[in-house]
Amino acid sequence: MRVLAGLCAFSLLLPGSLLAQESFKVELDRDGKTIADMRPVFLKFESRPLPAISPAEVGRRYQRLFETSDEPEVRVDALNRLSNIRMRSGEDVGYSADQEPEIYREAIASYESILDRGSFSGRLDELLYQMAKAHALTGHTDESTERLRQLVGLYPDSPLVPESRFRIAEAEFSAGKYARAETSYQTLIKGEGGEALKSKARYMLGWSQFKQGAGAWDRAAATFLDVLDGFLPTEASLGSVAQSSVDTIDDTLRILAVMASRKQGVASLEGWLGDGVPRPWVPLVYDRLADLYAVTGEPSASVRVNRRFVQRYPDHRDNPEFLNQVVQVWRQAGKPEAARDAKADYVAAYLPDDAYKGLDRNQQRLWQQYARTLADYHYHSASERLAAKGEAVSGFARAADYYESLARRQSEAGSIWRLAGDARLQAGEDEAAINNFRTAAYQSPDYPEAADSAWAAITLYRKRVPSDSSAPSPAEALSDLSAEIDRFASTFPSDSRTAAAQADLATRWYANGDYDRAIDYAHAVTTPSGAGQKAHYSAWLVMAKVRQARQQYAEAERAWRQTLTLIDDGKVPGTTGNDRKAVVGQLAAAIYQQGQAAASAGEVSLAVAHFQRIETLAPGSEMAIRGRFDAANTLLKASEWQTAINELRRFRRDYPDHDLTSGIGEKLVYAYTESDQPVRAAEELLAMAETREDPWPFRLRAADLFHDAGDLKQRNALYVRYLDTRPRAKDADSHIRLQTMRQRLTESASHPEQWQQAMVQAELSSDWHSEETLRLSARSAMALGIREADTFASIPLTQPLARALDRKQVALEAARTYFVQAQQFGGEAVESEVLYRRAELYRQLAADLMASTVPSDLNEMEAMQYQMLLEEQAYPFEEKAIALHAKNHGRIVEHGFDPWIGRSLEVLGQMNPGRYDRSVRWMSWNSEGNDGA
Structure with a gap:
């Protein structure tokens, strides 16, 4: 998948030659890679200058000596010397590798002969070592191992012991005795010996532990980690690995990955690694585990390993490679969506500037490639999902994010900024879209479509102002649009779109009331000859409107006429x-405004003339009709009543169905009223009432006008019709208005009783009262009571008396009720009169009883008894009358004397002369502190 720190790609499978080897295949720095490469050395060899003879010749002579001699020691010595000469000279002298097995097979007899004799001039440890080598070369592995064990046991201090232990352990490993091999390798590692040999032993120790099964894999992992520490101790060592060490490192990484994958994956690996600062080779083992999962068809596991490395070591310099490897794993696994998400992770990880600057050039190019791919994908996907608005908006926004991030990191990014602007626009983010379009237009040198991008920004600024250019626009938005168009005009002066935009600005600034800027943009359009006639037309319109808005009505009229031309x-x-009609309408408006200005200045005749000449320019137009109407209004305001009345009536005659006609009636009422023609005003109101759903407000106003004119007949007729509708008072004002109508009818009608009764009942049932309505209602109740009292007095008590008394009782109760109501309404003001009249009712009843006729069928005695009974019946009524008159008399103390109290005193003088029939002298009384009373 990738190469890290200068190492070549490693194979994932363990070589069969290593697992099934039968002979030594461990590198020996001094003696070669295998026993077959070794050269026995029995004699001490001192460093001294070689003789002036070629090593090849010397080797040939020793070789001949070995072949011709029959002495074991001589033959062994010859072999040793051949080995030493080869080592000293560095030349390939003596027997070849193919010849050596046969030569050493012959030498075994010499070795055995020397051992059997028990005498040897050299070192026995070296002899045992050479015998072990000879047995190994001839295929006698057990004999070779036995000789090595003898050497270790007999000569533990021999310098050959470390290598011998290694070969013993290797033999045990090859024989499948992995636990014994583990012990042997550990002994070697803990003992004496060179670091190169210990490094090989450490590597093989790990394999011995691995071969013992999963239970020993934690030990094996720790050993293999030590192996990697030995080969790759620093960051620098990753780039300078010896070729001879590549396979060992590769196998170590591979077996660590294999063990982790067969246990708990990356969790097991991290358990072996432990916490702390990562060692230089840690990315290699993560990478190897991820590669293993990828090759074995487990992409998800491979992705987890890559992501776990990034998560665990967030600042590691190899993180870009791991994140990119996630992309490649998903892509090779046929998972495009997952690969795309991985690209998004890669882009997001290096979106910050500091992180991006930490990437090398190739990684930055890869980042840009991924950003563009993601941006294009989200843009096209959103375009295909326009029906699902929410998804489309989200997709365009993501595309814009990627385009913007990419554009910031490219020198010629005009097209990308424009794409970003378009994506923001589709996402509904207008402000961001504007910024992107402007960047493409004004900050991207040599971008061929800069003008179109700038125009796109202008289009978005236009969205912030009303679509109707004649409507007011937000000042800030319009200022931004103006600034953008000004910039466009100065940057792209030959662009044909400028004039139309400036004409539009002129119209908009006029609508906003900034006439100076409106005129400036209008002049900018009309001054150059290259502007189109339509733009000129718009500019003239603005000029005319500005003059009109500045109340320069005559100048505005001339401008409109030029536009019309x-x-x-x-x-x-x-x-x-329709366009011509609109201009004519504006021209008419200019004339109309001149009429308004004249009217405001009090120039009535001039104003009327202006209003009326509109009809000549645009007969039958709305403006002409309004001019006629305003001419009449101007006369009305000037109090030229009759002329105004004539114009209003003529307008109503000419335009009976126009909306303005509906208000003519009120204006005529006003004019008639002000010109002292109340009856004509009332008649106008009555005519208006006939066309209204609720006519009574108009009829009642007419009734008031008839009242003012003294036409009581027409007034009363309207009152009666209205009261017949049984109106109910809704508030105090409407109650007063209704009671006033009833009072006026009471005062002018030939039979007022029904209106008096209506007044009393209305006041009794009303929730609203005023001093005036109470006073008027008290008068009506009193009048009704007096009328009933007269009826009561007129009823004679004739036989049969009971029937006459019933009639008289009804009249008495009716009169008494009205008097009580009068006092209820009038209060203190009518109390004396009420007391007097109530008392007189009872006195009248007593007198009528006494004067009633005696039944004709009674004799004289019976008649006398009957008369006595009448007196007994009349007496209580006299007493009640006296009591009420006396009560009235008693009011003098608190309320003073009034005529009704005086009349009560007169009656009391007649009914009780002993007490009341005397001269009375009224005088003031001043209470003194000690008056002798």
Whole structure:
């Protein structure tokens, strides 16, 4: 998948030659890679200058000596010397590798002969070593191992012991005795010996532990980690691995990956690694485990390993490679969506500037490639999901993020900034879209579509102002649009779109009331000859409107006429009859405004003339109709009543169905009223009432006008019709208005009783009262009571008396009720009169009883008894009358004397002369502190 720190790609499978070897295949720095490469050395060899003879010749002579001699020691010595000469000279002298097995097979007899004799001039440890080598070369592995064990046991201090232990352990490993091999390798590692040999032993120790099964894999892992520490101790060592060590390192990494994958994956690996700063080779073992999962068809596990490395070592310089490897794993596994997500992770990881700067050039190019791929993907995906608005918006926003990030890291990024702007626009993020379009337009040198990108920004600024250019726009938004168009005009002066944009700005600034800027943009359009006639037309419109807005109505009229001339001369392409009609309407408006200005200045005749000449320019137009209407109003305001009345009536005659006609009636009412023609005003109101859903407000106003004119007949007729509808008072004002109508009818009708009764009942049932309505209601109740009292007095007590008394009782109760109601309404003001009249009712009843006729069928005695009974019946009524008059008399103390109290005193003088029939002198009384009373 990748090469890290200068190492070549490692194979994932353990070589069969290592697992099934039968002979020594361990590198020996001094003696060669195998026993077959070794050269026995029995004699001490001192470093001294070689004789002036070629090593090849010397070797040939020793070789001949070995072949011709029959002495074991001579033959062994010859072999030793051949070995030493080869080592000293560095030349390939003596027997070849193919010849050596046969030569050493012959030498075994010499070795055995020397041992049997028990005498040897050299070192026996070396002899045993050479015998072990000879047995190994001839295929006698057990004999070779036995000789090595003898050497270790007999000569533990021999310098040959470390190598011998290694070969013993190797033999045990080859024989499948992995636990014994483990012990042997550990003994070698803990003892004396060179580091190179211990390094090989450490490597093989790990394999011995691995071969013992999963239970020993934690020990094996620890050993293999030590092996990697030995070969790759520093960051620098990763780039300077010896070729001879590559296979060992490769096998170590591979077996660690195999063990981890067969246990708990990356969790097991991290358990072996432990915490702390990662060693230089840690990325290699993560990478090897991830590769193993990928090759064995477990992409998810491979991805987990890569991501776990990044998670565990977030600042490691190899993280970009691990993140990219996730992309490659998913891609090779046929998982495009997962690969795309992995690309997103890669881009996100190096989105910050500091992180991106830490990437090398190739990694930065890869980042840019992934960012562009993701941006294009999300843009096209969102384009295909426009129906699902939420998803599309999200997709365009993500695309814009990627485009923007990519554009910031490319020198010629105009097209990318424009794509970013388009994506933001599709996502509904107008502000960001504007910034992107402007960057593409003004900050991307040599971008060929810069003007179009700038125009896209202008289009978005236009979205912030109303689509109707004649409507007011937010000042800030319009200022931004103006600044953008100004920048566009200065940057792209020959662009044909500028004039139309400036004409539009003129219209918009006019709508916003900034006439100076409106005129400036209008002049910018009309000054150059290259601007189109349509833009000129728009500019003239703005100029006319500005003059009109500045109340320069005459100048505005001339400007509108010039605009109209452009249309009539056919110099404005695309204009229609409706356009001409609109300009005529504006021209009429200018004239109309001159009329308004004259009216405001009090120049009535001039104003009326302006209003009326509109009809000549645009007969039957709305403006002409309004001019006629305003001419009449101007006369009305100037109090030229009759002229105004004539114009209003003429307007109503000419335009009976116009909306303005509906208000003519009120204006005529006003004019009639102000010109002292109340009856004409009332008649106008009655005519208006006939066309209204609720006519009574108008009829009642007419009734008031009839009242003012003294036309009581028409007034009363309207009152009666209204009261017949049984109106109910809704508030105090409406109650007063209704009671006033009833009072006026009471005062002017020939039979007022029904209106008096209506007043009393209305006041009794009303929730609202005023002093006036209470006073008027008290008068009506009193009048009704007096009328009932007269009826009561007029009823004679004739026989049969009971029937007459019933009639008289009803009249008495009716009169008494009205008097009580009068006092209820009038209070203190009518109490004296009420007391008097109530008392007189009872006195009248007593007198009528006494004067009633005696039944004709009674004799004289019976008649006398009957008369006595009547007196007994009349007496209580006299007493009640006296009591009420006396009560009235008693009011003098608190309320003073009034005529009704005086009349009560007169009656009391007649009914009780002993007490009341005397001269009375009224005088003031001043209470003194000690008056002798």
